[in-house]
Amino acid sequence: xxxxxxxxxxxxxxxxxxxxxxxxxxxxxxxxxxxxxxxxxxxxxxxxxxxxxxxxxxxxxxxxxxxxxxxxxxxxxxxxxxxxxxxxxxxxxxxxxxxxxxxxxxxxxxxxxxxxxxxxxxxxxxxxxxxxxxxxxxxxxxxxxxxxxxxxxxxxxxxxxxxxxxxxxxxxxxxxxxxxxxxxxxxxxxxxxxxxxxxxxxxxxxxxxxxxxxxxxxxxxxxxxxxxxxxxxxxxxxxxxxxxxxxxxxxxxxxxxxxxxxxxxxxxxxxxxxxxxxxxxxxxxxxxxxxxxxxxxxxxxxxxxxxxxxxxxxxxxxxxxxxxxxxxxxxxxxxxxxxxxxxxxxxxxxxxxxxxxxxxxxxxxxxxxxxxxxxxxxxxxxxxxxxxxxxxxxxxxxxxxxxxxxxxxxxxxxxxxxxxxxxxxxxxxxxxxxxxxxxxxxxxxxxxxxxxxxxxxx
Amino acid sequence: xxxxxxxxxxxxxxxxxxxxxxxxxxxxxxxxxxxxxxxxxxxxxxxxxxxxxxxxxxxxxxxxxxxxxxxxxxxxxxxxxxxxxxxxxxxxxxxxxxxxxxxxxxxxxxxxxxxxxxxxxxxxxxxxxxxxxxxxxxxxxxxxxxxxxxxxxxxxxxxxxxxxxxxxxxxxxxxxxxxxxxxxxxxxxxxxxxxxxxxxxxxxxxxxxxxxxxxxxxxxxxxxxxxxxxxxxxxxxxxxxxxxxxxxxxxxxxxxxxxxxxxxxxxxxxxxxxxxxxxxxxxxxxxxxxxxxxxxxxxxxxxxxxxxxxxxxxxxxxxxxxxxxxxxxxxxxxxxxxxxxxxxxxxxxxxxxxxxxxxxxxxxxxxxxxxxxxxxxxxxxxxxxxxxxxxxxxxxxxxxxxxxxxxxxxxxxxxxxxxxxxxxx
Numbered sequence: 001x002x003x004x005x006x007x008x009x010x011x012x013x014x015x016x017x018x019x020x021x022x023x024x025x026x027x028x029x030x031x032x033x034x035x036x037x038x039x040x041x042x043x044x045x046x047x048x049x050x051x052x053x054x055x056x057x058x059x060x061x062x063x064x065x066x067x068x069x070x071x072x073x074x075x076x077x078x079x080x081x082x083x084x085x086x087x088x089x090x091x092x093x094x095x096x097x098x099x100x101x102x103x104x105x106x107x108x109x110x111x112x113x114x115x116x117x118x119x120x121x122x123x124x125x126x127x128x129x130x131x132x133x134x135x136x137x138x139x140x141x142x143x144x145x146x147x148x149x150x151x152x153x154x155x156x157x158x159x160x161x162x163x164x165x166x167x168x169x170x171x172x173x174x175x176x177x178x179x180x181x182x183x184x185x186x187x188x189x190x191x192x193x194x195x196x197x198x199x200x201x202x203x204x205x206x207x208x209x210x211x212x213x214x215x216x217x218x219x220x221x222x223x224x225x226x227x228x229x230x231x232x233x234x235x236x237x238x239x240x241x242x243x244x245x246x247x248x249x250x251x252x253x254x255x256x257x258x259x260x261x262x263x264x265x266x267x268x269x270x271x272x273x274x275x276x277x278x279x280x281x282x283x284x285x286x287x288x289x290x291x292x293x294x295x296x297x298x299x300x301x302x303x304x305x306x307x308x309x310x311x312x313x314x315x316x317x318x319x320x321x322x323x324x325x326x327x328x329x330x331x332x333x334x335x336x337x338x339x340x341x342x343x344x345x346x347x348x349x350x351x352x353x354x355x356x357x358x359x360x361x362x363x364x365x366x367x368x369x370x371x372x373x374x375x376x377x378x379x380x381x382x383x384x385x386x387x388x389x390x391x392x393x394x395x396x397x398x399x400x401x402x403x404x405x406x407x408x409x410x411x412x413x414x415x416x417x418x419x420x421x422x423x424x425x426x427x428x429x430x431x432x433x434x435x436x437x438x439x440x441x442x443x444x445x446x447x448x449x450x451x452x453x454x455x456x457x458x
Numbered sequence: 459x460x461x462x463x464x465x466x467x468x469x470x471x472x473x474x475x476x477x478x479x480x481x482x483x484x485x486x487x488x489x490x491x492x493x494x495x496x497x498x499x500x501x502x503x504x505x506x507x508x509x510x511x512x513x514x515x516x517x518x519x520x521x522x523x524x525x526x527x528x529x530x531x532x533x534x535x536x537x538x539x540x541x542x543x544x545x546x547x548x549x550x551x552x553x554x555x556x557x558x559x560x561x562x563x564x565x566x567x568x569x570x571x572x573x574x575x576x577x578x579x580x581x582x583x584x585x586x587x588x589x590x591x592x593x594x595x596x597x598x599x600x601x602x603x604x605x606x607x608x609x610x611x612x613x614x615x616x617x618x619x620x621x622x623x624x625x626x627x628x629x630x631x632x633x634x635x636x637x638x639x640x641x642x643x644x645x646x647x648x649x650x651x652x653x654x655x656x657x658x659x660x661x662x663x664x665x666x667x668x669x670x671x672x673x674x675x676x677x678x679x680x681x682x683x684x685x686x687x688x689x690x691x692x693x694x695x696x697x698x699x700x701x702x703x704x705x706x707x708x709x710x711x712x713x714x715x716x717x718x719x720x721x722x723x724x725x726x727x728x729x730x731x732x733x734x735x736x737x738x739x740x741x742x743x744x745x746x747x748x749x750x751x752x753x754x755x756x757x758x759x760x761x762x763x764x765x766x767x768x769x770x771x772x773x774x775x776x777x778x779x780x781x782x783x784x785x786x787x788x789x790x791x792x793x794x795x796x797x798x799x800x801x802x803x804x805x806x807x808x809x810x811x812x813x814x815x816x817x818x819x820x821x822x823x824x825x826x827x828x829x830x831x832x833x834x835x836x837x838x839x840x841x842x843x844x845x846x847x848x849x850x851x852x853x854x855x856x857x858x859x860x861x862x863x864x865x866x867x868x869x870x871x872x873x874x875x876x877x878x879x880x881x882x883x
Contacts (some may be wrong), residue, residue: 035653035660045685047579051548070571070683073666080663080681087646087661087685089578090571096544097579100492119599120516120564127538130490131545150679151567186535188479188486193773195479195486196530201518212601216518216526218536220490312658 020404020440021281021411021454023108023250024057024065026050027419029074031317031384032287033085034307034418042420044085047097049420054098056420057105060427061441063453064106064137065098066230066250066413067091071115071148074350076316077325081348083313085419092124099132106450108137108230108248113167114144115152119213122174125227126219134223134449139230139250142167147349162210164233164241169210171229171245176204177217178226185220224449228456243269247280247456250413254284254388259408267407279457286388286412288396290425297390304417305385306377314377317384320348321358321365331377335362335369388412397433404439463796463834464806464848465826466556466749467502469495470513471533473814474753474780476521477773479533481813490537496549498815505822506835508847509554509585511695511808514539516560516591517599523608525595531774540572547580554844556585556695561635562628563591563600566671567678569635570642577687582843585693588636588711590628614700622702627674629702634673636694636710637741641669643691644855645681667857689845691743691853697751699781704734712850713747715808717782724750724802743853747805752795755786755812756820763787770812786812789824793832796825800834 027033033044043049057065070088074081091109098107107128111121129136142163146156158166185200206213231238231246242249243266253262267277289304291297309317311331319326323341340358369379389396403409416422434440444453451458472479472486479486488494495512502510519534520526539557547555555576559569569586577584591597592608605624612618613625650665669680696711698704707714708731716731718724731748740746755770757763767786771777778784785792796807809825811817829835841847 036655045578047548047581071567072679073681073683080661080666082659082661082663085660087651087683089575089684090568092541093544093572093575094579096541097548097575100545100548115565116568117563117600124538124541127541130537131492131541150677152565152678153676155677181535186487187530190480190482190484190486193480194530195533198530200530201534212598214598214601215595218515218518218534220535310658 017437017439018404018410019455020400020434021063021283022060022440023106023248023283023411023413024053024060024062024423025285025413025415026053026065026067027085027416027422028068029070029085029088031084031313032308032415032417034304034422035085036307036310037418044419045087045089047094050089050094050098051101053420053423054102054105056424056427058102060423060431061444062105062414063411064108064135064228064450066108066139067095067110069110069112069141071112071143072151072350074348075147076348077319081316081350083310083316092128095128095136096131099128099135102135103133104135104444104448104453106135106137106228106453107132108139108228108450110139110141112143113140113170114142114158114163115148115154116170118170118173118177118211119215119217121170122177123218125174126178126217126222129222129224129227130219133447134451136222136224137228137230137248137450139232140167140171140246142233164237166210168241168245169208173204173206173208173211173213175226176206177213178221180204180217181220183221224451228450228454239266239269242266243275243280244273247451248454249280249282251282251284251409254286254409254412256403256406256408259284259403260406263407263409276457278455281410281454281456283411283413284409285415286400287415287417288389288426288430289387289417290391290393290396290429292392294391294395297392297395301387301390304387305381308385308417309377309381311377313384314380317380318376321361323347323358329376332375335366335376335379387417393429393433396430397437400430401434401437401439462836462849463800463804463829464508464747464749465506465829465835466509466511466554466806466808467507467818467821468511468513468751468808468810469498469814470810471536471814473812473817474810475755475767475770475774475778475812476532477770478813480773481770481816483816484814486533489533490535492542492545495542496546498818499546499550499553499555501815501818501822503550503553505826506837507553507822507826508806509556509583509693509844511556511585511587512539512542512558514558514560515589515596516563517593517596523593523610540576543584544576544579547576547583550580550583552583552841552847554583554585554693554847555580556587556693558587558589560589560591561632563597564635566635566638566676567642567682570639571682571684573639573692574643574682574684574687577689577692578684582688582845584687584689585695585844586639587695587697588632588706589697590632592624592628616701625702629706631673631675633706633710634671634675636706637673638669638671638676638678639694640691640710640741641671641856642678642680642682642684643687644857645669646685647855647858648686648690650685665858686855689843689853690855691845693844693848693850694742701730701734704731705738707731708735708740708746709738710741711746712742712744713749713806713848715749715751717751719783721802724799728803744850747848747850748803749806749808750799750804751782751808751810752792753780753782753784753810753812754792754817754821754825755784756789756792756817756824757786758788760787760791767812780810782810784812789820790828792821793825793828796829797832797834 149156543555647665
């Protein structure tokens, strides 16, 4: 595929329909994964759950499936958080297992550039790419805090300001390792006796602020050469890193106007670094609730939200902002009238922190609750269990398509609300609607790598 | 003595002889393809082999212990063994999958969760062959520490204090890594997940445990991110050739692989293992199983086997040497040697096929039936896990509160666990 960055922009009416790209997110360890409904909630750790999830996503012709990463169990008020689904596999090992039970779908794992080393992780990703026939992807995260560091050799060693510098240098070293074997390195000439060709393997000799890596990698170039790079950071540093390095952004901007703004900002950064607009796909995370009618969908959304925000979860959510024990408050009553307690490290550890000014958040929430007559639980549902797409399959498909055609995204990372069957309904009911509109594949291209499936420059 | 003799197959590249990849039925262009490995493991599984191991290292293969050589005539390159095993697992159902995982430069936390996950993906057939990385050029792959050049001769002779110190450091770190993995595996009790609607709790947090490991080179807080694996404790295999590794194995491994050259050497090794056992505190849940190791090449007659080995050696331009005995012989004579090891009290053997798939096929088609006929391959009917197949019991969780604790036994006191887990003490 040849892509040039100086083609004149075509108007929306002229250009062909954009194709929708979809990823399937294995339901994670937070409140949005429903475990109370025993009819849908199976084991979060049994391989059979991952197999069902992956094969269903592949049936839906998803571009890739996506796994988060665990580095430490979350804590709340100094104790292991016990209200949400907990426990997950090692990301790479379970992806290797999934490679064996699927044949087309991409396999994207979230892996830290802080608590890994390039020689080993580049090799593992290359191994996954070989084992899957070119379907590996790496979502780079830059967690660096002391809480997570307590499980690793170096503890907290990295300054927050350096986390993207380390990630960027990590990718640069990994690329050298992935490229070190020449494309025709393996001669395997039984008669002549040469397994390796001449100059088969180049020495990697990298010395930088973060890494000193000298040696020969152990793997030939994998089917993709380099696994697809995914990135989710949203800060200015994160966006800069993504515009230089990432091929997919897993964004938080699923609302239409917000999505357009983010899309324009990030895509606008690409030309300056010599990249074509189509060399980076933007996929916001999205949840969904379907119904035969809009009314039914809204009712199901409310039912699901109540399962996602139990009374205990509602209080715990508020405690993250208030920084103190709120166990005495009624979840169905008004918000606490006390002000948040300021703490240095927050009451919850092991997940993404809320914004830094709890007092301002509390004021805003109180005002909102009073204006709309919301209880604690109602308010928490508003923030922690609002579903992105609620409606009939036709409505959801049309909404997704509108976001894509009008450049609010290139598609979505879809998260079901239960495990492992939460996505089944989406595949059965929404995917056919997208296919009918001519904006979504009806078959995988045989033998395509993940990069090719995503329509990225190969 | 045990009535059951166990069989493992050590898979590596196109076989253990450096010229094996040139054999007519070798598949040297497929060494990085999953299908090649699935084919091999299925051959072993169909014959009732108990486990397969996958060789690996923290760097490119090389002859000798110096830097990477520039040979073109041997197989170079390997897939990550643990990921390979995890990808094979959904294709098999009743054979142990035991990848080599290095302890020296890797993260103990990742090692613990990856081995647990292999056990989940294989539904109870996961293991781990523990290996250290002592080569100076492999340390340069990470660049955070410098190791002196390794001299295996001096290590075995025990004459060079610096070499002895290096080995003790590497194996001490390996012992610590095994201890961390074992604690992580146990850090969730089996009934930690309660899904209790009235209290809104998914887990009973009292059944999750910090492991609070502090060693010379790292600390790990825990608990694991991964619930306790199906086997509780996946099977730990350690190959050992001398005192320090014997101490590691007798302290922490489930199976030790030894390399006797002859009967006298076997007697000597068993004595050294007994000496090692006397100096360490055993932390693995069951008594140590002792397996022998052998490179296997099988032809229809001893003459043909010797000729085949000579032909491979000629192709290689050198006589193949190994850290263990090379049995180039008939299937009957190989079986006789294995029965002799069984009669000497060994619990099993890990066979290293000289040529793949040729010698794997001959082992499964000819040696296994001979051993079965001799009555040494009785297996528990319908074993559901590798531990069960090997006769290793279901291990208790070290953190689970005993219903009837012995006086003074503080099962949950981390200090209690700091007393164990070091093969160096």
